[in-house]
Amino acid sequence: MSSALPSTSSQATAVSRDRGDACPGTLRLHAADDGALARVRIPGGVLNVVQAEALADAARRLGDGDLHLTSRGNVQLRGLRDGCGGELAGLLDAAGLLPSPGHERVRNVVASPLSGLDGRGLRDVRPWLSALDAALCASDRARELSGRFLFALDDGRGDVTGLGADVTVRAAGDDALVSLGSVDDAWRVASGEAPRVALLAAEAFLDVARESGARVWRVDELAVPARVLTRVLDRRLSEAGVAHVKERTHTTRTDGPPPGLVGDALCVHVPLGRLTAPQWRELTRVAAPTRDSEVRLTPWRGVVVPVRGLGTTDTADALGRLSAAGLVTDAASPWPRVGACIGRPGCGKSHADVRADAADGLSAAGRSPLPLYWSGCERRCGHPRGERIDLVAVPEGGYRLTAGAPGGPTRTTVLTDPSHLATALAAITP
Template sequence: MLAAMPDSAPSPLSAGGPALRDSGDACPGALRLHRADDGALARVRVPGGVLSADRADALLTAAERFGDGELHLTSRGNVQLRGLDAECGGALAELLTAAGLLPSAAHERARNIVASPLAGLDGSPSPTGWPAELDRLVCSSPGAASLSGRFLFALDDGRGDVDALGADVTLIAAGDSCLLRIGAADEVFRIPAGEGPRAALLAAEAFLRAARDSGAWRVKDLPDDVRAELVRTIKAAAGPTVHRPRPRTATPPAPGPHGSTNAISVDVPLGRLTPAQWRLLTETARRHGDELRLTPWRGIVVPGPFAHDEAVEALRTLDAAGLITAPDSPWAGVGACIGHPGCAKSLSDVRAEAGAAVGPVGRLPVYWSGCERRCGHPHGEWIDVVVTPDGHQISHVRGERRDAPTTTVRNDPAALAAAVAAARA
């Protein structure tokens, strides 16, 4: 079993020594705010995307008291608060701690855990307790505090949705066992399901030891020989591997009802929620399962159960509030970074441009980026629209491969909208 992994005894790193590469990890958190052009930014980790209605209320209170009032969903199922006063850090931390959203100051940026948002809701027998258990283990591990804000755990219920997101350590439910994937490896380790979260933590701690001399932030950043040695180390403890290639494309929950009416799902245009929309979702959750699940695709699942008429009425109300409640919405699959004026590096207001270009539903999702960093871009297959000094470049992305730009459009909104629609078709 993985519990017997070689070199698993506490080292100076895992015993609470200096945080690895801490001076270079610029990922924002709830305690380390990031200064943006629209004010300070806080990123609140929500492991597995799971929020109670009370914790959702606390996030809205923080957004309204300290920031611009809106809640911004990220591609890891977390929440960003923007437009913050740079001096609000202490009061913000106090509010989040009281709400249970900041269980460990040392680990707050290491709690990057995505999970299948429909786990247990649509007939799939899945381990719904994994996110809370892994979060508890991460927060109780001194070594895990050294994980960078970029390191990602994925907990997949077997359908392959979050397995496709390129996490560093992925657990996949497989009946009475589970599969452990390290990075993008096609070979996975089969372990008892009850040992899954602990195995994921031990694999992350093994990564930290492997990365000690390389300065790598993530598994994919390790030199090939170091990554191979990491896999050999885990294999020595976990045993033989099983061949299971990582899915190329993630399939998010479609907007609408799921599992008959065990849950409803909505997508959020450009991931930005107004206070009124957030309150409506929270009130809906409170009347039913008292839970919200934020998805890595900037959507929200509200577990039920719902009576049929309740689900229809809830979706109608959420649609009227401006949320995406059906797959045929023109906004389905449209995403964008924060763009100008929120980000100084952005060359354009890509959110406004994405809105102006919304048209027929496309076969492929599209993501608009204000610069070549492409912050928050999706995974799998998608249409990439990036602003450059020469204009908007449009290209097709397939996994790790990006085609050469098929079109460059300059200063022509109508031509840009037409080119994006053609690329998505």
């Protein structure tokens, strides 16, 4: 039931949840039509080679063999067999992917994936990432956060600022700007205080939710004026002895890394976020001069492989191998502009095999002025933020196409035959 109280911003949606948070994790599996599903939180998307191999081993031994990337840079394992929860937890724990069982669903942190690799950010956010994850896992209070609550660490370039996080930390010279949801105010603090302030901001959200009696999972679901939230965080920062200045923010937002060589990194896009075992194996081979080498999963269903020190010939060879494995290495490819939920047969609520239809419509999507997202039903699972064309499967067959920016005018048409996608797109786009 929605409350009549004003929300934290004009973009917020006041809600009250009438059930507990059922978001899956690695210890709480979700039953899907293709078997059990586990969602493995990977803060910042950062995996060392040992952890990457452990995930692939778990998918091969227990699931469908593939790794499914999410819009938060996490990994889902699908098609898991019955009764494998204990074995899965053991595999992930041994690889260091389950540092705190009580916090495994709240370790939702996205971070600028090229931070420290291309010279564009104002600072490397990796120290923030390590400190925030450690603070989360050490906080009893943080266990109250829902599995949907999201932190974003932006190195100043503006890439993860636009992902709708509940707490966003953005580099600003020697300082950091910390903001809550879509609240216009931000708190300028010393850079070294940023991880602690991020956790205090999350605790301020929990305080306000408790005091208001609301059962909500995200900051923008709070049915309270923004000043209530800012006042609580001001008080928490003062009590913690954190010097801070409140200011209005106007941030420039950019996209995620394009496919190809960017600075000291190879960037690839994963079509529809599904990594096969051979593709994952090729990625880890490229990344593995040492066992401490890493890959970084992005919130745009891509992978960044740091290759500092790799020669021009070796870099070209690596890109060729990744492309041959079916990963997107060409920035001109239409694939980064196409997304889809799992659809049939994995989801019983889906009205269509949206991934097959998305692949069949790739050529038409490449000519569209807006990105496309295919959904099997009205829930639109995994739907990204921003302006795009929505294709939602309907029970009677076909799709409803909607184009337009959130909150703005929309144009709608019906697609009865996916092979006529180009014609439908022409009808609703300028």
